[in-house]
Amino acid sequence: MATEPVVYGASDRPPRGDYSRAGADYTCEQDYAQYTDTDHDTYRRLYERQEALLPGLACDEFIAALPSLGVKSRIPHFEDINERLRKATGWEIVTVPGLIPEVPFFTLLANRKFPVTDWIRTPEEFDYIVEPDVFHDLFGHVPLLFNPVFADFVQRYGQGGLKAHEQGVCEQLSRLYWYTIEFGLIAQADGLRAYGAGILSSSGELTYAVTSAEPQRIKLDLKRVMRTRYKIDTYQQTYFVIDSIDDLLSQTAPDFTPLYDAIKGKPDFVANASLPSDSIYIE
Template identity: 45%
Template sequence: MEGSIAPPNGIIGTATLPAGLRGDYAHALEDGTLPAEAIRRTEADHATWRTLVARQRALFPGRAADAWLKGLDRLRCDYAVPDLDQASDILEDAAGWRLVPCPGLLPDGQFFDLLARRRFPVTSWIRRPDELDYVVEPDIFHDFLGHVPLLTDPAYARFLEAYGRLGQKAAARGLLTPLARFYWFMVEFGLIEQADDGSGSAAPGLRAYGAGIMSSRAELLHAVDGDPARLRFDAFRVMRSEYRIDDLQPAYFVIRDYAELFEAIATAPALLDVANAATPIPPGGSHPQDEPWRT
């Protein structure tokens, strides 16, 4: 899965993190974040960032969702590893969010608590030059370039806060499996309908916004230009859908707009128990009630 993330226990953190993670967990504060003084950047870090951004930028026309691309442009982050305080000022003005540095993967409690407070955790370190195409743990390129641009969109930002609040409740009830699936498909690998702009996209009217797609060359080309299964978004279907972390996605879900995600989270509490008890749908599997997305 080129450039995307494959944490050992899924996309959401775990109650106890596995040993051997790469980040500077020794300096993490009680809420999982890092003090600003613990972060140092080198010119090599900035060079790696510029290379990664330039490679992805070349692929965005005709493939990146408008709101995501406008957010990226607004952040002005092409030429150096972003300063999180400066980016936070932009996000706070746009939608009331701020960024906080962290060592990497966070336990569930810390992760959900930060989202519920409109604080998005961003991994502090960046991959090495020999890891441009693949990194196992999420780094700042994935976290910032993939996730942060859409935090300038009020509708999406409102959804992610609501997701954090639901996560707090789901964790207490032992219902994180269906919620982890929702995060995987709709936050990391989501697609959105968009009016065709005549750009010549391989899939007119379809654009990508998920962080795992936007930070990966292979996933972006596969999701938009390739021929995977693309299904109309249905929250219950998503919560039953298993996923793989070691390959390109065989199926994606397509939303109409970001408000649809917020509406789904508002109704999700009633679905969690049922989805958790339902027979899972294997990766790339089909269901009789599936509604294919068509342009």
């Protein structure tokens, strides 16, 4: 099969990655020789800035797992991380040139392989980038893959994604990914914290998501999530809150087919919709 580039959201900008080096499953070798001193410095500065923001904003599980990424003064070799990750949870990270289609993505997750983009943003994009880069993928996503419960949830999501593709409901399931793995919040005993990679890798949204009075924070309800649209170019207007990583795994354990049947034909909710049935998180 041809490895065609994937465009992020409604963007008409050509994808940045070199898809010609990807195999049929969209994976390739990490092109470590491509990185310049500027690239390594960008990674270091991004890491140091985010790490300093984590206390009081990131969940305990993420903070505990972050050192497992290893070196932070430069972009790591993926295989160095894999030596530790395989021992911890049986996962590994694999290189991809950028965003990949649904079926290859789900297939990798179902086999405990997490796709990580290997290129990094330019210094001019230090504060914001449209497509996920190596910093977003490594810093945001990989630490929680060292947590056995979260690692099982991500694999289960991949398995569910393959079923969703067969049933034609990938859009509904993608919203669960967005509002949990990318932009999820968790209610710890000492307050609200972030566990979603899109929040944890963003200096602005990390503070906004946890402390701002502007967004809605709703306790996770799967049918509500699957009917809720999301924003790709602004901070989220709605966040969904779980009680624990175990809670997330248990809520997503049953077969989703009855959920898809229950919401079939029902209208979507806009990103900032407020419903009488919402269970609002109050700290």
